[in-house]
Amino acid sequence: MAKSKNDLDLNPDDLHFIPLGGSEQFGVNFNIYAYKGKWIGIDLGIGFAGPELPGVDILLPDPAFLVERREDLVALIVTHAHEDHVGAIPYIWPRLRCPVYCTKFTAAVLRRKLREAPDCRDMEIRVVAPGDKVTIGPFEAHFIHVAHSIPETCAVILETPEGRVVHSGDWNLDPAPVIGLQTDEKSLSQAGNDGVLAYIGDSTNSNVDGRARSESDVETGLDAVFKDCRGRIVVTCFSSNIARIQSICKAAQANGRSVAVVGRSLHHMVGAAKECGYLNDLPRFLEEEEIGDIAADQQVYIVTGSQGEGRAALGKIAHGQMRHIRIGKGDTVIFSARPIPGNEKDIDALKNVLIGAGIEVIGSKDTSHIIHVSGHPCRDEVADMYRWVRPELVIPVHGERLQIEAQADLARKCQVKQVIVPHNGSVIRLKKGGSEIIDHVATGLLALEGKRLIPTDHPAIRERRKLQYTGSVHVSIVLDGRGDLVCDPQVTTVGLIDQEDKLEKRLEEDILDEIEDILADMQREDRRNDHAVQEEIRIGIRRMLNIVTGMKPKTSVHTLRV
Ligand SMILES: [Zn+2]
Incomplete structure (x- = not known):
């Protein structure tokens, strides 16, 4: 049973962990720890809404539980600058x-986001470096460098007298990263030697055997693919993947090509990267307007839109909506990114448009060369992590049930003493010799639509979803005091008929006839009652339309008395 804040009574001498987001779904990562009456948060990210939430693109974790305790909230730690970890801030x-x-890079990305968030003007950002140990309230936070698909990613080791927790964030064991160092095995093993109570970590690829490959393999792979291209090359990747941008630039350089970066979020990320000292030893990026002047076989575009988003650069290019960029027969588009689960249809639709225009499209499965590697650990890498930190307890987070259960299974196979599979809202007491779920708090998702934040179960969204399937009918009638019609009722339908089709238009006339019949059948006394009139007509129209069309559109009736 979900409880509200006042029901949760924690022993302040115990250490507690509560995942508030990210332990049911991809994205919306939001985790909190409690000790000595103080709270610390780790990550606060967004997720993407599916078609079940019409009109909504972005999802955020509902912070209500923590907001009620914000007096005792000592910090929010952000492990890295991916949207699913930083985007909700x-x-x-x-x-x-x-x-x-x-870290510095995450701060640079965050500050760019905050330019459009006036309510965050007085945010205090404390920049840490990998290796730093910082005392935050009753916690000591040790920042550990891990390899991932974005610079300066950290795992966090939280130290308390009750025990040491390794909170992994996102990571992999890239043996040869092209930006930054390998995951800091030494510090993680040292934590293992000192004793780790709990490892709470990334499940994204826990159902994938083996190991993620290295980003340096991508540089080689792209170089090989580029060699076979005769026309323009367009590469789409996640804009935050700075290492990938560098790999593409190196492959371009090796093939005598210049590079232009296209898309707002890519410009943001490249700006943050350069500010932090990355990408500075590459040839100059050309402007969009400039690159068209050189030969087609010397052009490379790095563009946003790897998930098939219509409004991103690749979508616009495919539909000929970019003034300076035209591609066609003989050109190549390379997808150097994985599809986020749920986006496959949009991506295929985009690929169809490109292929239809005679463009060669290359995804990971279309070539033997490596053109993308995951930033998340596969099973052998997770097993390595367990060997280093030797946790008494494993709590898998970051994933859907499928991935979370897969990591739980792996932990059991690796002889980890205890495994706790969490749900969002599980209150977990972390204790040497036996941790357990002791309670559950309410969690939820907020939908960002336009400028407002509303719960995903908001009636407006429910209603909109219904409208999507059934359409709607609006009726206005004017009655006099005796309950007689003063003029013809007005009927408007939305999403029900073809307004240009005379035959279908007759449905609206049928509705008018139905209204008159309904009124004629009503007692005069009832016709004087607005509510009774509205209900009779609403129910009658729905019944009639259900018989005629098999649908029950949302129906609203307005009455006016003169
Ligand atoms: Zn990440």
């Missing part, structure tokens, strides 16, 4: 108002 932080700890 501009919207949620004004309700939390605590110091934010992150």
